Amino acid sequence: MTATPLNELEGRTPDPDDEFRAQAVESKSPTQLAMARFRKDKKSMVALVIVILYFVAAILGPILVAADVLNPLKIHPDLIGPDALPIGKWWGITWDHPLGVEPGIGRDVLSRIWLGITYSLVVAVSASIIAVFIGVVLGIIAGFSGGWTDSVIGRIIDLVLAFPQTLLLLAAAPVGLAVLTETFHVPEGAIAQGLFVVLVLGLFGWTGTARLIRGQVLSLREREFVDAAKLFGASKRRIWFKELLPNLWAPILITFTLYMPAFISAEAALSYLGVSVRPPTPTLGNILKDSIQYASGDFLYFFAPAFLIALIVVSFNLLGDGLRDALDPKGDR
Template sequence: MTATPVNELAEQTPEPNGEGPRTKAITSNSPTKLAMTRFRKDRKSMVAAAIVVFYFIAGISGPILVALGVLDPYSTNQDLIGPDNLPVGDWWGISWSHPLGVEPGIGRDVLSRIWLGITFSLVVSISASIIAVVIGVVLGIVSGFSGGWVDSIVGRFTDLILAFPQTLLLLAGSSIGLAVLTETLHVPDGAISQGLFVILVLGFFGWTGTCRLIRGQVLSLREREFVDAARLFGASKRRIWFKELLPNLWAPVLVTFTLYMPAFISAEAALAYLGVSVRPPTPTLGNILHDAITYATGDFLYFFAPAFLIAIIVVSFNLLGDGLRDALDPKGDR
């Protein structure tokens, strides 16, 4: 007598007309489907996911709307600026043409600059997150699986990066780094070279947490039966790393990526305050907030709008990361 597979089990329920039992199939769910079911039950995570999706849509649509003429982040409107360099009117220049008012001193549309600023902040945060995750995952897998002197070297290198002052590197090496990008690598000067410098520094100095997390996971996975089976079949180390171990690490990698994004958005805003990030007239959320500090008392909306947007984005990404972590961990407390 053979056992019936789980996905072929049937539940018998009596027919209401008495014609006999009715068979109802019971289907099994994959781990991914179970995780999505748990995630959808978390209302806070669903709201955070909706905000994150809107953030991505806004970032992607920004340059398109500028090209179509719907947004105009660069044109000045001096006729809307009073003698005190503040927007004329009682509501900071708010009108149908400028829903969030105009920029003090220059008169550029605040909504257009914030909308396009989302695009540049999105590019910086995504690019830096990808670099940090890729470096951390590769070094974590190699370190955890190899052990011995390889693990020791990667561990000490990670400690060195953690001890290195990133902010001082950005401040002291910005001129040298920009010169290397523009003169040696022939990167166009301006917003592209400035943004690329910030991306490289954030990415190359932000992988340490991912490396240690992945190393701990690999130390457990390398003793599993499927890794022993791959060794017995003569699989190379590279195949074991990226074909056997990496598919079992996508859950912590995904959660880590969602936590890197808000960290780098906040870091870009902080670097803009220090004058290291992309400089005006190219808008980012960081340099808009930096310029708004001067007019925080006279034009509160110009300061509040980018600050509130950064706070909402950071909180949403953090809630999304927490929700994904709980959904992907079936042993976690819910």
């Protein structure tokens, strides 16, 4: 066989398909493929930006209050008219109060809404972490163990779902707050009220996660890597948290993003019922509750927290839907 001279190879006209072949063999990890699918979804990208801004605003809230840039508790009675509404044509909007002042009292609306974002985020994140943790642990145990263990956990899920959470919150609020303050010495006021709401939402909101994780584990436990771990003598705890858990991060992440808007809405609803954190500590829920009576006279005071709650809930839902579609291996088919 005659070899092609090197100078002939160097002088060869480049083939346009060479670059295509080089790109065709370039491999991408599942994470890179998921991120590429996610970036194509414009609605999810916009929702991600809004969620990031929400977290940034929540983190900056206490810092701005400490720096006296925001003051949600300072009263301005001179800005309130005889009809209990802010003085001025545009609901008391000035350079010092960009969203006006609160009717009847005169507190700065922007400061209260900004700090309310922080408190609402703390409640939603804390409750979501508790619900996801309990649901993941019990879901893994039920799905992997099967038998009577799976049956017992299934009956516990049915029992939890049978409790009417709203009625339980209303009935148990006085007793729960007394236990937290007297038995566990939790400071009274906003801390005890917020902790009570977090515990109830978290302890009664894990059932959906448990069922989802159980279904995933029923499929994963038949995989070869689980059989290999068993052959090497791995303990159940190691199989649960070292072999199965790393393969469940996608549904866990999606579940967390869907819990957040649900618990933000739940906090707002509980504030309307008078169970959640009460004024003067601001949350988006109790600000919205207080603004209802002034909806006709001070529309901005009612519209601002309502619009913000709706925007946050929709953004988290769109983000969760986008993550679910992006993390689906069959999404491009």
